[in-house]
Amino acid sequence: MTDARLYAATARTSTQLERADSGRRQTTVLTPEGVELRVEMAERGERAGAFLIDALFVVGAVLVLVFGTIYLMTVLEGYALAFGLVVFFLLRTFYFSFFELIWRGRTPGKRLLGLRVIDRAGGPLRPSSVVVRNLVREVEVFLPLSVLMMPDVVGNAGLVRLCMTIWIGIFALMPLFNRQGLRIGDMVAGTLVVASPKAALLPDLVDSAVSPVGAAPALRPQPVSNRFTFEPNQLEHYGIYELQTLEAVLRRSDVHASQTRREIADRIRKKIDWTSDADWNFKYDGIVVEFLQAFYVAQRAHLERKMLFGKRRRDKHDKS
Amino acid sequence: MKRTTLKSSQFRKEREASWRELDALVARMEQKSGVALGPSELMRLPTLYRAALSSLSVARAISLDRSLLGYLENLANRAYFQIYGPRASLGEVLGEFFGRSWPAAVRAIGRPILLSIAVTVLAALAGYWLTMADPEWFYTLVGDTAQGRTPASSTESLREVLYDGGKEDGGALTAFSSFLFVHNSRIALLCFALGIALGAPTLLLLVSNGLLMGSFFALYASRGLGFELGGWLIIHGGTELLAVALCGGAGLAIADAFLFPGQKTRLQSLAERGRVAGLVALGAVVMLAIAGILEGIGRQVITDDFVRYGIGLAMLALWSLYFLSGRRGLPEDGSGHD
Numbered sequence: 001m002t003d004a005r006l007y008a009a010t011a012r013t014s015t016q017l018e019r020a021d022s023g024r025r026q027t028t029v030l031t032p033e034g035v036e037l038r039v040e041m042a043e044r045g046e047r048a049g050a051f052l053i054d055a056l057f058v059v060g061a062v063l064v065l066v067f068g069t070i071y072l073m074t075v076l077e078g079y080a081l082a083f084g085l086v087v088f089f090l091l092r093t094f095y096f097s098f099f100e101l102i103w104r105g106r107t108p109g110k111r112l113l114g115l116r117v118i119d120r121a122g123g124p125l126r127p128s129s130v131v132v133r134n135l136v137r138e139v140e141v142f143l144p145l146s147v148l149m150m151p152d153v154v155g156n157a158g159l160v161r162l163c164m165t166i167w168i169g170i171f172a173l174m175p176l177f178n179r180q181g182l183r184i185g186d187m188v189a190g191t192l193v194v195a196s197p198k199a200a201l202l203p204d205l206v207d208s209a210v211s212p213v214g215a216a217p218a219l220r221p222q223p224v225s226n227r228f229t230f231e232p233n234q235l236e237h238y239g240i241y242e243l244q245t246l247e248a249v250l251r252r253s254d255v256h257a258s259q260t261r262r263e264i265a266d267r268i269r270k271k272i273d274w275t276s277d278a279d280w281n282f283k284y285d286g287i288v289v290e291f292l293q294a295f296y297v298a299q300r301a302h303l304e305r306k307m308l309f310g311k312r313r314r315d316k317h318d319k320s
Numbered sequence: 321m322k323r324t325t326l327k328s329s330q331f332r333k334e335r336e337a338s339w340r341e342l343d344a345l346v347a348r349m350e351q352k353s354g355v356a357l358g359p360s361e362l363m364r365l366p367t368l369y370r371a372a373l374s375s376l377s378v379a380r381a382i383s384l385d386r387s388l389l390g391y392l393e394n395l396a397n398r399a400y401f402q403i404y405g406p407r408a409s410l411g412e413v414l415g416e417f418f419g420r421s422w423p424a425a426v427r428a429i430g431r432p433i434l435l436s437i438a439v440t441v442l443a444a445l446a447g448y449w450l451t452m453a454d455p456e457w458f459y460t461l462v463g464d465t466a467q468g469r470t471p472a473s474s475t476e477s478l479r480e481v482l483y484d485g486g487k488e489d490g491g492a493l494t495a496f497s498s499f500l501f502v503h504n505s506r507i508a509l510l511c512f513a514l515g516i517a518l519g520a521p522t523l524l525l526l527v528s529n530g531l532l533m534g535s536f537f538a539l540y541a542s543r544g545l546g547f548e549l550g551g552w553l554i555i556h557g558g559t560e561l562l563a564v565a566l567c568g569g570a571g572l573a574i575a576d577a578f579l580f581p582g583q584k585t586r587l588q589s590l591a592e593r594g595r596v597a598g599l600v601a602l603g604a605v606v607m608l609a610i611a612g613i614l615e616g617i618g619r620q621v622i623t624d625d626f627v628r629y630g631i632g633l634a635m636l637a638l639w640s641l642y643f644l645s646g647r648r649g650l651p652e653d654g655s656g657h658d
Binding site (some may be wrong): 031032033035037038039079081082083085086088089093098101102104105116118119120121123124125126127128129131132135136138139143167171184187188189190191194196198199200201202204205206207240243244247248251297300301303304307308 | 326327328329332336339340343370373374376377381382383384385386387388390391393394395396397398400401402404405410413416417421494495497498499501502505506509510512513514516517574587588590591592594595596597598599601602605
């Protein structure tokens with residue numbers, strides 16, 4: 001249903017930060033080779049999740065350390081305490097930097113959630129950036145925590161405490177105040193956290209027929225049917241946005257897919273005024289899919305040809 | 321009836337094999353973090369990566385297949401992450417850091433560091449002068465934190481604190497130095513990180529640190545123990561105060577980059593300077609570890625004033641030599657990539 005509605009709906013004007021298919025916001029990064037890569041920015045929630053996972057690891061390690069130190073204290077006394085103090089500090093300060101260095105921009109938490117740190121300007125991620133973005137955590141996380149847990153001594157009650165909380169809150173909550181969701185550490189280090197999901201290369205709809213069951217890979221790819229033909233003027237109705245929505249619909253395989261496809265096929269036939277001598281029964285999903293795919297191929301061929309001449313028709317409202 | 325052939329699907333057929341090859345290589349690199357590829361595969365990687373990038377550019381121009389565009393975008397992304405992620409091993413990073421990028425970074429933000437030293441010195445002078453004029457200031461500037469050492473203490477007990485080490489055993493001394501190290505490192509890192517707040521908290525920390533020292537010094541000097549306190553302080557303090565000054569300078573450098581970005585955007589300016597400042601702060605942690613050892617063990621064991629002065633001044637000289645020798649300027653940010 002949603003796709004059918006989308007198809008009919010007005011295409012939105014593209015803003016600077018377009019959304020990817022996954023719903024994440026995108027931004028572009030210019031690689032050293034001069035190609036603009038579109039990257040999906042990690043959602044704030046995902047980043048918070050990754051941080052919580054990492055925090056759990058750190059806390060777990062610290063607990064092990066504390067009990068280990070207590071045990072060793074009985075044997076080694078002062079040395080064990082010294083060891084414990086230093087390792088705790090190193091763990092807290094360098095856990096993130098260490099993993100982001102050896103795992104190319106990922107910590108265990110980020111790895112689990114499929115996130116990654118990259119250079120915002122598109123260059124290589126430098127070790128210094130990694131270190132800096134994580135040293136700043138001191139202000140973003142540990143300072144607020146220590147203020148929250150500070151005992152109410154003289155000069156630290158009521159108003160003073162409120163002011164401090166607000167002041168520090170600005171730092172801790174910075175990701176909420178900018179569109180790219182940068183935290184202070186990212187700003188200072190010039191980095192960006194992106195999602196790195198894997199995409200699979202699906203078969204080309206132009207030369208392998210979709211079975212009505214869905215876009216499941218057929219054992220023997222069938223050529224696209226050529227029983228439906230379209231006149232050039234019938235291909236002047238739609239733009240790239242509609243074409244790609246149609247592609248998505250053709251690749252769908254959920255239970256509502258056939259319903260959606262039937263509605264879209266009806267809508268298209270009405271819009272382009274398509275008639276045929278033969279009597280096609282558009283009740284069957286097989287026929288609907290065959291028709292839609294034939295239309296997809298014809299429409300894509302048409303739009304791509306126009307593109308070669310420098311005309312990019314964005315959507316059906318684009319009259320260029 | 322003629323079959324439609326599309327340029328974009330022909331293009332895909334021609335290039336698909338090389339994408340799949342790159343995909344397989346990248347997938348293997350993602351699985352293992354170390355060297356997962358053989359020499360010949362490593363040779364193929366950049367070629368395949370560039371081919372994929374050019375495919376992406378072409379596909380954007382000629383193809384409307386959204387699945388193909390998405391796949392190429394993703395493949396190029398993943399290959400880019402692998403190729404431009406921090407690549408150096410930990411050992412290389414450390415060698416690079418101590419050998420080149422840390423001293424270079426210190427030189428690059430020399431002026432803010434000098435400013436932070438100047439602020440500390442001025443605050444110390446002010447603290448000294450205030451306490452000399454009226455010992456009551458000591459309670460305001462230092463408070464009760466100085467292990468019960470106040471103007472009310474006797475000269476004898478003040479002297480005792482300077483030389484009472486040595487009785488403790490090694491374990492307790494080590495614990496003491498690591499406690500000092502952790503405590504001071506937190507303060508120093510805070511000094512750096514608070515540079516984000518336009519430098520004001522950094523300056524405050526530096527000033528209060530200076531005031532405290534000056535006031536303390538005044539207390540001892542008024543009892544004729546100035547020289548002895550100097551030895552007690554300088555053996556570790558030379559290194560420690562320098563480290564704090566470096567962090568303060570790093571914080572001020574960040575504030576400066578944010579407040580006065582010049583021709584760049586604020587974010588660009590912040591990102592460029594932030595990396596340099598962060599290197600300086602990171603190095604300061606190393607200095608503080610050394611200072612912690614000097615303070616926790618060296619000072620307790622060595623009670624001779626002249627040896628204390630000798631060690632402290634020698635450390636200062638070493639640091640200055642280390643930071644000031646070497647080429648000027650920061651060689652292309654320095655750290656670990658080629």
